[in-house]
Amino acid sequence: MSGEQSTMFDYDKLLERLYSKVPKRVSKYERFEVPPVQVIHIGSQTIIKNFRDIVDVLRRDPRLVMRFLLRELATAGSYDEDSGMLAVNIRVSSTVLNKMIQMFTKQYVICPTCGRPDTKLEKLKSRAWILVCEACGAETPVKPF
Numbered sequence: 001m002s003g004e005q006s007t008m009f010d011y012d013k014l015l016e017r018l019y020s021k022v023p024k025r026v027s028k029y030e031r032f033e034v035p036p037v038q039v040i041h042i043g044s045q046t047i048i049k050n051f052r053d054i055v056d057v058l059r060r061d062p063r064l065v066m067r068f069l070l071r072e073l074a075t076a077g078s079y080d081e082d083s084g085m086l087a088v089n090i091r092v093s094s095t096v097l098n099k100m101i102q103m104f105t106k107q108y109v110i111c112p113t114c115g116r117p118d119t120k121l122e123k124l125k126s127r128a129w130i131l132v133c134e135a136c137g138a139e140t141p142v143k144p145f
């Protein structure tokens, strides 16, 4: 049993190292504050209690943000619409989850031209994704996932 725990611990450390290069602040605008994750661990699951609050601030579809996180964590999970919580099928620390959400914010929310978060994500029929900025009008192609 202790062996299993140390494996999970190593995986967590690896993820922390992987995401330690992500800058702490992705936006220079004070009004844009993404809430830190509130996490509980139940068995081998991780529950993000305030997932809906986070995606509301990001103004993104919860299912899109979920897909991003699950892909990064290489695991499965489920979003509960009633409670607004996201369950992830592995144990992962809040540090790692916060870094991943910062990474999502940097890539899929913040306009690279003006640095503002007032953007929307448009999916074209060609399957290309474009980040459209409502502040400066810039249209930036982003990597679909």
Ligand SMILES: [Zn+2]
Pocket: 111, 112, 113, 114, 115, 116, 133, 134, 135, 136, 137, 138
């Ligand atoms: Zn912009």
